[in-house]
Amino acid sequence: MSPTLDTRTALLAALIEGESYGLELIERVKKNSNGALKIQQGRVYPVLRALEAEGLLESYDGDPLPERGGRPRRYYKLTAKGLRAARENAKAIFGLFAPALGRA
């Protein structure tokens, strides 16, 4: 059975490493979870927009890229509020699973 974590938490956690765009965030989540967590590409963008609307993220357009048909990438980064939320999530998850990991 593959582990589950909601997209919102996974994206916030991935953005702690630094700003990024949708496709790279999916890769980052997959890599950081050793391939255990896979986010559907189509589900990422609405969640990113919702997080931005909540003030947890901010975004900006990069330069237009030929490999994207001349379209720019949209980069997301955590706001101060977003960073706090991500850290609180991390604490809660670690606390929840501490007994299973054999830590107090």
Added chain:
Amino acid sequence: MAKHSPVDPKALVSHGDVPKFDNNAVFGKMDDVHGLIDHGYEEYEHEQSLVDDEDAERSYEDWVRSQSPKPEIEAIAEEIRMEVERGHLIADERGAVDTKTPEQRARALRVLDSLALILPARIATEELGDYIGDINRRAAAGQSCWKIYLRMLAAMFWTGVNAVGYFLKEIWTRKAA
């Protein structure tokens, strides 16, 4: 026929301004471009085979430039510039133009470009851009055409679903205001 003509599109693009994109011209001439590339490369190979002195050997890029203003070669460079600009032509790791699935990729990108016309700007730029980048990456990695088409269908489905969600949210927000 040369499967991979070692043209570095980026190097060619750096020569002169990238011309304005003409959608129909690029899609309609996709086969012509690859035909011209192969034809040009065959000519180059033939010329090189006649050169005895190794020092006199030239790279294909240098040869292409030395041929101008030969109309056919100019046309190759022009079409390459246009296609690279639009993202329809990409270089693989060796700097060669990938010719394995150019038609499938072009077809997929044409469908997605058409879809972009009816999508909200943000979805057309952000989501569709990521899908197009992914399709180009997969094509460059040599993935089969059905995987490229599958990716295109996924792009159509998810951007469609997200566009509906986007519009509903807009309506809801306006009503609430």
